[in-house]
Amino acid sequence: MRRKLKIGIFTAMLSETNGTAEAARRLIIGLGKAGHEVHVHAPSNGVAGRTGVNFHKAAGFRMSREPEFWFALPFFKYFHNRHGHFKELDVCHAITPMTMGALALDVAKLNGIPKIITHHSPLEYYAGDYFPVIGKLFSLYAWKYERLFYNRFHVIHVPTITKKNLIKQHKMKEPIFALTNGILDNYFRRVPGAKEEVREIYNIPLDRKIVLYAGRQGPEKNIEAVLRAFKVILCEKIDAHLVLAGGGPHIPVLRDYAEKIGIDHRITQTGWVKHTLLRKIYDAADVSTLYNDIEAQGLVLLEAMSQGTACVGKNSFGISDVIVDGETGFLVNNEKEFAAQLVKVLKDDELRRYLGENALQNVKKYHKMSNVIKVWEKAYRFLIDEIYPKHYSHVPEAEITRDWQDFARKEPLVKM
Structure with a gap:
């Protein structure tokens, strides 16, 4: 025994x-x-x-x-x-x-x-x-x-x-x-109706792509880089919306920065959300992102992947252990690559499905x-x-x- x-x-x-x-x-x-x-x-x-x-x-x-x-x-x-x-x-x-x-x-x-x-x-x-x-x-x-x-x-x-x-x-x-x-065992399965429910809660049109940043919004997370990449996405004429899910002291700074670069009309700040809703947000997202220099592991990326969501992140400590480049998402070395890979994933529905399915199987096997x-x-x-x-x-x-x-x-x- x-x-x-x-x-x-x-x-x-x-x-x-x-x-x-x-x-x-x-x-x-x-x-x-x-x-x-x-x-x-x-x-x-x-x-x-x-x-x-x-x-x-x-x-x-x-x-x-x-x-x-x-x-x-x-x-x-x-x-x-x-x-x-x-x-x-x-x-x-x-x-x-x-x-x-x-x-x-x-x-x-x-x-x-x-x-x-x-x-x-x-x-x-x-x-x-x-x-x-x-x-x-x-x-x-x-x-x-x-x-x-x-x-x-x-x-x-x-x-x-x-x-x-x-x-x-x-x-x-x-x-x-x-x-x-x-990753908790209650992940790893799609939430029926999540896409529709999340878009209704945050007033996002059903046919609009969602780019997600989930996690604490602090200065060390370099979320400004996500905002700059999202501006490139909009300049590429992609109908997209950026959801920043989570609380943190940097929210007012990010709100002002988004307004300064002219993308605030396509951004939703959710504030802190319960795990049940966060799972639905992961499920509804088309791609999830992180672009900071160091993560303990990048649990938010693993959670997104466990719901079958493709990820794009910086090739840095912690993040590079989570994303298998070209298989479950993409690793990037600079902001130009970051924006380009996000555009690539959002434009190619088949690629996005391929990355998402691989991500789900990878997390189920190892996490x-x-x-x-x-x-x-x-x-x-x-x-x-x-x-x-x-x-x-x-x-x-x-x-x-x-x-x-x-x-x-x-x-x-x-x-x-």
């Missing part, structure tokens, strides 16, 4: 609307559904009432609402004394660094527990944009801090292989394995959440049963890395 695990998840992001929090929620809920006992430690709750999930609130305060950002203050002695479950955990998994990640390190050290950390988003790319004074100062030292922090864990997880290459450039040490964040959870179960057990005893016995890191490479060779979803 499969052994039930007691898993500690430590994260400063859980209730927010961003890729890191969404990935954390999917992992936590999936592990709970699989029959494991999941103990979640976070300053805000995004998994209330889920099967197998025990939420332990850490002290903290909300630093900002746009974007929503919590700063956790897990006073360790108080926190530790109140939660005797720490010593019963089989593994500690940190989703974010700094305060909650430090708590995971302390719990693991004091109780002799294997520890793993996920690297989602480099702090350098976000701190300066959202916290102008402190953030810009911190960003100068962000990679040094991350290197010192992440290298204290037994293994590092990343969602994509390009993210592994990036953090290795900044001297983070093996073992580092890549495993997708996964389905129920399959991802099975791999996580194996990875946790491998760390607990085989790797941690070797760390305890001071086996050389090179040998431990080879063991993880052997593990990865047996698991099609894992890359090293």
Whole structure:
């Protein structure tokens, strides 16, 4: 009989609307559904009432609402004394660094527990944009801090292989394995009537093509490039509409920019939308886009692909792992290529259907959440049963890395 695990998840992001929090929620809920006992430690709750999930609130305060950002203050002695479950955990998994990640390190050290950390988003790319004074100062030292922090864990997880290459450039040490964040199993099927319903909600004519950007609208997402590409689409006399789905602090800036370049009459800002409606928007879209320099993985592209929607994105960290160029969409290296490929996809109905069908099959094969959870179960057990005893016995890191490479060779979803 499969052994039930007691898993500690430590994260400063859980209730927010961003890729890191969404990935954390999917992992936590999936592990709970699989029959494991999941103990979640976070300053805000995004998994209330889920099967197998025990939420332990850490002290903290909300630093900002746009974007929503919590700063956790897990006073360790108080926190530790109140939660005797720490010593019963089989593994500690940190989703974010700094305060909650430090708590995971302390719990693991004091109780002799294997520890793993996920690297989602480099702090350098976000701190300066959202916290102008402190953030810009911190960003100068962000990679040094991350290197010192992440290298204290037994293994590092990343969602994509390009993210592994990036953090290795900044001297983070093996073992580092890549495993997708996964797409929920309730995707992968068309929503009847979605095309008509979405166009009715947002007053878009039925025969008009929809170009979609889905996700948080922040300065780091470079959505201005999407607007410029969309202007080229309109100049090519394509009857198209741009839907920007999601909330974020950059919405007023984008609204002004769209008006400045004369395309505001063909743009809809939806604001934050529920997952049920977002699925319908993916389904109704003719093509989905991302054009920024780095993504933890680009979950919004995977979600669009899981609904059979072709994608065009920048050939950059995270995005290049998601789109198979020429098969599920197109990767581009500059804005001229970006606009040209969007025009190409919108003009060719047969190509669009081909890319969309390939995209659906690719995501179903490599990113389905129920399959991802099975791999996580194996990875946790491998760390607990085989790797941690070797760390305890001071086996050389090179040998431990080879063991993880052997593990990865047996698991099609894992890359090293």
